[in-house]
Amino acid sequence: MKKIEELKTPYYMCDESLLRNNLKILNYVQQESGAKVILALKGFAMWSTFPLVKQYLKGCTSSGLHEALLAREEFAQDDKNLEVHTYSPAFKDEEIDEIAKISDHIVFNSPSQLFKYSKRVKEINPKISLSLRINPEQSSSPKDIYNPCGIYSRLGTTLANFDERVLEHIDGLNFHALCEQDVDALEDVLVAFEEKFSKYFKGMKYINFGGGHHITKKGYDVEKLINLIKNFRAKYGVDVYLEPGEAVGWQTGVLVSTVLDIVHNGMDIAILDTSAEAHMPDTLAMPYRAMVRGSGEAGEKKYRYRFGGNTCLAGDIMGDYSFDEPLQVGNKVIFEDQIHYTFVKNTTFNGIKLPSLVILREDKTLDVIKEFGYQDYRNRLS
Numbered sequence: 001m002k003k004i005e006e007l008k009t010p011y012y013m014c015d016e017s018l019l020r021n022n023l024k025i026l027n028y029v030q031q032e033s034g035a036k037v038i039l040a041l042k043g044f045a046m047w048s049t050f051p052l053v054k055q056y057l058k059g060c061t062s063s064g065l066h067e068a069l070l071a072r073e074e075f076a077q078d079d080k081n082l083e084v085h086t087y088s089p090a091f092k093d094e095e096i097d098e099i100a101k102i103s104d105h106i107v108f109n110s111p112s113q114l115f116k117y118s119k120r121v122k123e124i125n126p127k128i129s130l131s132l133r134i135n136p137e138q139s140s141s142p143k144d145i146y147n148p149c150g151i152y153s154r155l156g157t158t159l160a161n162f163d164e165r166v167l168e169h170i171d172g173l174n175f176h177a178l179c180e181q182d183v184d185a186l187e188d189v190l191v192a193f194e195e196k197f198s199k200y201f202k203g204m205k206y207i208n209f210g211g212g213h214h215i216t217k218k219g220y221d222v223e224k225l226i227n228l229i230k231n232f233r234a235k236y237g238v239d240v241y242l243e244p245g246e247a248v249g250w251q252t253g254v255l256v257s258t259v260l261d262i263v264h265n266g267m268d269i270a271i272l273d274t275s276a277e278a279h280m281p282d283t284l285a286m287p288y289r290a291m292v293r294g295s296g297e298a299g300e301k302k303y304r305y306r307f308g309g310n311t312c313l314a315g316d317i318m319g320d321y322s323f324d325e326p327l328q329v330g331n332k333v334i335f336e337d338q339i340h341y342t343f344v345k346n347t348t349f350n351g352i353k354l355p356s357l358v359i360l361r362e363d364k365t366l367d368v369i370k371e372f373g374y375q376d377y378r379n380r381l382s
């Protein structure tokens with residue numbers, strides 16, 4: 001068994017007891033509201049934790065063939081109570097048959113895709129349930145890059161593009177309109193969604209409310225969510241699905257790195273053995289400043305540093321931080337909340353080594369479940 005000091009940086013470490021806390025909150029929502037909660041693999045796909053996740057969540061939602069395969073192989077397997085849902089902005093001929101075989105739900109993005117593949121997927125899998133993704137054209141997403149209902153969005157079908165002939169093919173409707181948002185934002189989306197589409201709910205078995213619900217964040221009004229879902233189910237007689245990614249992995253672990261050098265150019269700059277660009281991509285895409293354990297805002301404490309990554313990208317910068325004591329080469333720097341949307345998105349840009357994946361088990365043992373090296377860089381190229 002490894003001790004924490006022996007682990008080679010960089011590594012992401014997921015704390016299973018924190019993950020279980022999140023799953024318990026999501027399970028409470030399921031039990032009290034009657035909704036089914038499934039994991040969006042896009043945001044969290046550490047499949048070594050799935051034996052734990054499966055104790056609470058009812059399946060996975062995937063964004064195409066590869067995630068669907070992972071959902072089937074590592075999550076649902078042949079358990080009839082666990083579901084694999086697959087949505088893609090567009091499916092392709094060479095993948096749709098396999099997707100139909102391993103999925104319980106397929107969610108089409110447009111009537112044209114639905115008409116193209118509906119018959120074919122039902123022939124391959126007669127039990128499959130089909131749905132259409134709707135664009136309710138109502139979102140208060142904090143960032144355009146994460147706003148599925150923004151102007152000219154390709155994601156989902158607007159009321160103007162809705163073709164009533166889809167109704168004979170589908171059992172449900174999906175929307176996904178939120179990003180890291182509270183229940184008031186969901187309430188606003190539901191108003192728009194019901195206003196436009198409730199005339200089509202008759203005969204539907206379910207409505208899928210998508211992801212972006214920040215349910216496990218402190219201060220989220222879980223009771224209000226439960227009431228909203230209960231009322232919706234009673235009003236329309238449908239099942240409700242939620243498919244969070246971020247809320248599952250939210251604050252369940254860290255990215256640990258080491259200070260390799262400290263250089264000076266107008267300020268003190270610490271070069272770390274990790275990278276914002278390659279290992280913490282949302283910090284640049286969102287963008288946001290990741291918290292560092294033991295640090296203050298720039299200027300708050302006595303010793304101030306800019307943290308930069310070990311790549312040649314000038315903008316590979318995590319931000320400015322301050323500390324009570326001067327940093328030394330060899331010190332560990334721990335970035336908080338780096339489990340969701342990190343290792344599902346990371347890259348080998350610049351040939352930089354990918355961080356290892358570590359799980360801190362509930363009995364406090366450490367499992368290094370994956371280490372990466374040169375081959376991972378080489379195998380992506382040719």
Ligand SMILES: *Cc1c(COP(=O)(O)O)cnc(C)c1O
Nearest residue numbers: 040043176210211212244245246
């Ligand atoms: C991204 C996404 C999710 C998960 O979103 P989170 O913000 O991680 O909860 C769920 N459903 C769809 C269709 C998505 O695109």
